[in-house]
Amino acid sequence: MDFSSLLLMRHEFILTALLLLMIVAEIVVSEQNKKNLVNFGVLLFAIHTAVGLLPLADGVLFGGMFKTTVLTHFFKSVLNIGVLILLLQSGDWLRDKVASQQKASEFFMLIFSSLLGLYFMISAGDFLMFYIGLELSTLPVAALAAYESLKQKSSESGIKLILSAALASGTSLFGITMMYATSGSLYFDVMTITASNLTILGFLMFFAGLAFKISLAPFHFWTADVYEGAPISVASYLSVISKGAAAFVLMILLFTIFKPLESIWINLMYGVALLTMFIGNLFAIRQQNLKRFLAFSSIAQAGFILLGLLSVNQLGATTVIYFIMIYVFSNLGAFGVVQAISNQTGKENIDDYDGLYRTNPKLSLVMLLALFSLAGIPPVAGFFGKFFLFTAAASQGYYLLVFIAVVNVTISLYYYLLVVRAMFLRKSENAIPYFESKFMMKLGLTITVLGILIIGMYSPLYDYIFEISNLIFKS
Amino acid sequence: MDILSLFVTVPVLTILFLAFTKNLQQVRMVSLVGMLVQLGMAINLLFAYFKERAVNTDIMVFTKDYVWFESFNIHYAIGVDGISVVMILLTSIVVLAGVFISWKVADLSKEFFISLIVLATGVFGFFISIDLFTMFVFYEIAVIPMYLLIGIWGSGPKEYSAMKLTLMLMGASALLLVGILGIYFNSNADGGPLTFNILEIAQVNIPFAAQKLFFPLTFLGFAVLGALFPFHTWSPDGHASAPTAVSMLHAGVLMKLGGYGIFRVAMYLLPLGAIDWSTFFIVLSSFGVIYGALAALRQNDLKYINAYSSVSHLGMVLVALLMMNKTAWNGAILQSLSHGFMTALFFALIGMIYERTHTRDIQKLGGLLKVLPFISATYVIAGMANLGLPGFSGFVAEMNIFVGAFENADLFRRVATVVVVSAIVVTAVYILRVVGIMLMGPVKNEEFNDLPASTWFERYGVYLLLIPIAGMGIAPLWLSDMILESLTPFIARF
Numbered sequence: 001m002d003f004s005s006l007l008l009m010r011h012e013f014i015l016t017a018l019l020l021l022m023i024v025a026e027i028v029v030s031e032q033n034k035k036n037l038v039n040f041g042v043l044l045f046a047i048h049t050a051v052g053l054l055p056l057a058d059g060v061l062f063g064g065m066f067k068t069t070v071l072t073h074f075f076k077s078v079l080n081i082g083v084l085i086l087l088l089q090s091g092d093w094l095r096d097k098v099a100s101q102q103k104a105s106e107f108f109m110l111i112f113s114s115l116l117g118l119y120f121m122i123s124a125g126d127f128l129m130f131y132i133g134l135e136l137s138t139l140p141v142a143a144l145a146a147y148e149s150l151k152q153k154s155s156e157s158g159i160k161l162i163l164s165a166a167l168a169s170g171t172s173l174f175g176i177t178m179m180y181a182t183s184g185s186l187y188f189d190v191m192t193i194t195a196s197n198l199t200i201l202g203f204l205m206f207f208a209g210l211a212f213k214i215s216l217a218p219f220h221f222w223t224a225d226v227y228e229g230a231p232i233s234v235a236s237y238l239s240v241i242s243k244g245a246a247a248f249v250l251m252i253l254l255f256t257i258f259k260p261l262e263s264i265w266i267n268l269m270y271g272v273a274l275l276t277m278f279i280g281n282l283f284a285i286r287q288q289n290l291k292r293f294l295a296f297s298s299i300a301q302a303g304f305i306l307l308g309l310l311s312v313n314q315l316g317a318t319t320v321i322y323f324i325m326i327y328v329f330s331n332l333g334a335f336g337v338v339q340a341i342s343n344q345t346g347k348e349n350i351d352d353y354d355g356l357y358r359t360n361p362k363l364s365l366v367m368l369l370a371l372f373s374l375a376g377i378p379p380v381a382g383f384f385g386k387f388f389l390f391t392a393a394a395s396q397g398y399y400l401l402v403f404i405a406v407v408n409v410t411i412s413l414y415y416y417l418l419v420v421r422a423m424f425l426r427k428s429e430n431a432i433p434y435f436e437s438k439f440m441m442k443l444g445l446t447i448t449v450l451g452i453l454i455i456g457m458y459s460p461l462y463d464y465i466f467e468i469s470n471l472i473f474k475s
Numbered sequence: 476m477d478i479l480s481l482f483v484t485v486p487v488l489t490i491l492f493l494a495f496t497k498n499l500q501q502v503r504m505v506s507l508v509g510m511l512v513q514l515g516m517a518i519n520l521l522f523a524y525f526k527e528r529a530v531n532t533d534i535m536v537f538t539k540d541y542v543w544f545e546s547f548n549i550h551y552a553i554g555v556d557g558i559s560v561v562m563i564l565l566t567s568i569v570v571l572a573g574v575f576i577s578w579k580v581a582d583l584s585k586e587f588f589i590s591l592i593v594l595a596t597g598v599f600g601f602f603i604s605i606d607l608f609t610m611f612v613f614y615e616i617a618v619i620p621m622y623l624l625i626g627i628w629g630s631g632p633k634e635y636s637a638m639k640l641t642l643m644l645m646g647a648s649a650l651l652l653v654g655i656l657g658i659y660f661n662s663n664a665d666g667g668p669l670t671f672n673i674l675e676i677a678q679v680n681i682p683f684a685a686q687k688l689f690f691p692l693t694f695l696g697f698a699v700l701g702a703l704f705p706f707h708t709w710s711p712d713g714h715a716s717a718p719t720a721v722s723m724l725h726a727g728v729l730m731k732l733g734g735y736g737i738f739r740v741a742m743y744l745l746p747l748g749a750i751d752w753s754t755f756f757i758v759l760s761s762f763g764v765i766y767g768a769l770a771a772l773r774q775n776d777l778k779y780i781n782a783y784s785s786v787s788h789l790g791m792v793l794v795a796l797l798m799m800n801k802t803a804w805n806g807a808i809l810q811s812l813s814h815g816f817m818t819a820l821f822f823a824l825i826g827m828i829y830e831r832t833h834t835r836d837i838q839k840l841g842g843l844l845k846v847l848p849f850i851s852a853t854y855v856i857a858g859m860a861n862l863g864l865p866g867f868s869g870f871v872a873e874m875n876i877f878v879g880a881f882e883n884a885d886l887f888r889r890v891a892t893v894v895v896v897s898a899i900v901v902t903a904v905y906i907l908r909v910v911g912i913m914l915m916g917p918v919k920n921e922e923f924n925d926l927p928a929s930t931w932f933e934r935y936g937v938y939l940l941l942i943p944i945a946g947m948g949i950a951p952l953w954l955s956d957m958i959l960e961s962l963t964p965f966i967a968r969f
Contacts, residue, residue: 315546318546358583379612379616383612383615387608387611390652391656394653394656394657394660399653399657399688402653403649403650403653406648407646409645410646413645414638414642417622420622421626424623424627425623425637459543459544459545459549462544462546463544466546
């Protein structure tokens with residue numbers, strides 16, 4: 001093995017370097033300049049994202065434990081862009097609230113470690129690497145959820161996340177051992193999954209662990225509580241980046257090594273999709289707190305993703321990746337606005353947004369676009385994402401499920417419109433007064449808006465994903 | 476840029492310009508100019524269509540086709556026939572009239588006109604599309620601005636009405652989406668590629684089982700927008716709460732998307748399903764005709780009267796479409812047009828009356844003919860057109876519908892025809908009731924004596940709508956010839 005082949009791990013190496021750099025910076029930088037650490041971290045990550053966009057060769061490392069293809073490279077770049085937006089949106093919060101507690105660089109370190117874990121999960125070539133990635137991506141987030149240690153809710157959120165995550169990954173690991181017992185290998189390429197009872201049980205337990213991460217019903221109970229207590233940036237990370245990556249990995253695994261169990265997991269996905277959509281949507285209706293609201297909304301969105309999985313071919317894979325990509329931008333838009341307003345005023349309830357359009361028209365419009373995209377209203381991207389997911393499900397003849405899903409879209413439209421109603425229809429004496437967002441927040445929101453507007457209508461992007469998603473089925 | 480894409484481009488440009496306007500004056504001018512250009516283009520399209528039709532015998536003319544999503548075979552495909560041309564003409568007239576009538580909107584006026592024109596963009600795009608996906612996109616674009624338009628600028632229980640309307644129409648699109656996907660995945664029945672293109676699907680023999688399954692979904696998806704009983708309940712509430720121009724656009728144009736979609740998509744693509752289901756839907760829509768008329772008879776709120784009247788008249792359109800012959804279809808399309816102009820005029824007049832008297836309750840009004848002569852006289856004209864008096868558009872349309880419907884020899888359809896015809900009598904009663912109570916007699920309220928006369932922009936709006944109503948009534952032949960010619964490919968499917 002020559003060292004140039006290690007360049008295949010470019011994403012991972014650079015991110016690790018950034019992580020270490022942040023530690024060094026924390027030690028070297030003087031007390032007064034701690035605030036600049038935030039800018040430094042964001043800048044470093046922006047460079048990493050830009051470098052990450054450069055083309056990367058396909059290859060396998062460590063005897064098959066680590067694989068990189070154009071597809072994984074592409075998806076890592078999507079995650080990078082998502083995290084970059086998230087860091088931009090959190091910049092003000094970090095500078096104003098966190099830097100004074102000497103904790104700014106920790107935030108970056110933890111986010112970077114978790115992202116590194118996601119990279120490994122995506123590129124894993126065997127279950128060992130996969131499990132390491134899963135753990136590495138979850139543990140730092142639990143620390144992040146408890147990040148505002150002075151707030152009781154935040155600590156509660158951290159404890160809830162770490163306990164349930166530990167249980168979930170333990171279950172997953174147990175499932176993996178069962179599959180190892182029956183197939184005699186951990187390598188995805190070598191494993192031969194057959195529909196024996198033990199394998200199926202192993203698969204189910206493994207699935208439960210991933211479903212926890214994607215917050216599919218009935219493994220979703222932690223979601224709303226953790227989101228509510230955690231800082232908005234962390235809730236946003238959980239709901240967008242971590243969930244998106246887990247859904248991507250779930251798809252890859254189902255379409256490749258679990259293909260022999262297709263007849264079993266197709267029914268499972270059908271049922272879980274139904275349950276997740278209904279639970280997410282019906283609970284979202286009753287929420288007042290926007291973080292809880294977005295938590296249930298993101299549960300419902302995960303239910304929609306499963307529809308794409310029902311079509312085990314290039315079409316299904318493409319629609320899932322495409323939808324996740326759109327979801328990253330749409331949800332970050334919504335979380336970004338919530339964060340901007342919460343930073344400024346501390347208000348997080350839907351009622352607090354009454355009359356927002358008349359005082360802060362630009363923020364309201366960003367929120368409107370993001371919510372419409374989540375709801376799937378054309379011409380913004382979310383419509384295309386959902387339509388294609390439904391097309392994928394319909395291509396296999398699941399018309400009834402598609403119909404139920406579109407009914408769910410209508411239900412979701414109701415609660416998204418509740419926020420629109422507060423912002424646009426209501427007038428209020430004590431509406432949130434006008435404020436000017438800082439540069440980083442503006443940049444972060446602008447990127448999401450561009451994403452929401454362009455990704456849907458710009459079809460070459462879809463065609464590109466369609467082309468590369470074929471890679472899943474080769475080998 | 477081709478002649479049809481301009482119908483989407485010009486409104487989009489208007490919206491972009493509106494986004495940069497600074498004051499009310501500029502907002503008005505930009506919207507007015509944009510929609511004037513649009514009307515000019517529509518008239519130009521009409522003549523261009525005649526010229527093209529003389530040399531071109533394709534089903535659709537001015538077709539353009541750009542690949543959009545290649546792997547799905549989704550295209551941005553556009554084209555028009557006689558039916559879509561007249562619909563585009565209707566839309567551009569009603570939108571322009573709407574801009575005139577909304578001249579005085581001052582609260583968030585920029586946003587108001589932007590939403591109004593977004594709605595119009597969706598409608599224009601819908602009428603030029605011949606690709607199901609593109610069509611569906613435009614359909615949804617047309618529906619969603621209604622929420623903001625009613626919710627922000629409406630009156631009465633506007634939040635409730637806006638939500639009800641949006642959810643019902645979006646719920647209907649759930650059916651529609653499944654229907655469209657069903658058609659798409661059966662479009663390769665003859666071995667060709669999957670396609671969303673309407674003209675290509677029309678060449679395919681979709682299996683009867685699929686037609687039977689997907690016709691009611693597609694039909695209902697559109698019919699909710701066309702106020703089919705019992706899915707019409709969003710319409711009276713929505714109209715009553717909406718601001719004037721929105722009611723005009725909504726009843727005048729948006730509801731026509733329902734009938735047009737049923738004809739162009741559900742019936743044209745799934746003819747066997749249509750024949751199979753026609754009895755059931757004829758019963759529903761005939762009932763709607765009578766129900767709407769009777770409900771209008773009992774209302775005192777002017778907007779509710781007109782909304783139920785719309786349910787009744789659009790029910791006739793649905794009945795006529797399901798009667799499956801050229802005369803009835805011709806009547807259905809004429810009725811769509813006629814109702815579009817008429818009801819827009821009604822809503823405009825109701826808006827003017829409400830603005831002056833601050834009530835829409837006919838029991839509180841009286842003797843308006845003396846104090847508001849222009850508005851009242853126009854109201855009478857619109858009423859006469861509505862009840863189908865010869866010389867106005869309504870007569871031509873309804874005559875065609877009844878003759879066409881009665882051409883069917885079977886007892887069921889003849890009975891349905893008779894039932895529908897009887898609604899005309901009720902229509903006359905509720906129109907004359909309003910005219911009698913509201914316009915005739917002594918002036919009920921002293922304050923009414925000083926009501927301001929109609930302003931120039933109101934008059935322009937009214938003239939714009941009056942001309943086609945009278946025009947269609949006096950010289951209907953050129954129009955119905957043009958429509959009949961375009962019906963040939965449809966009748967060939969049945």
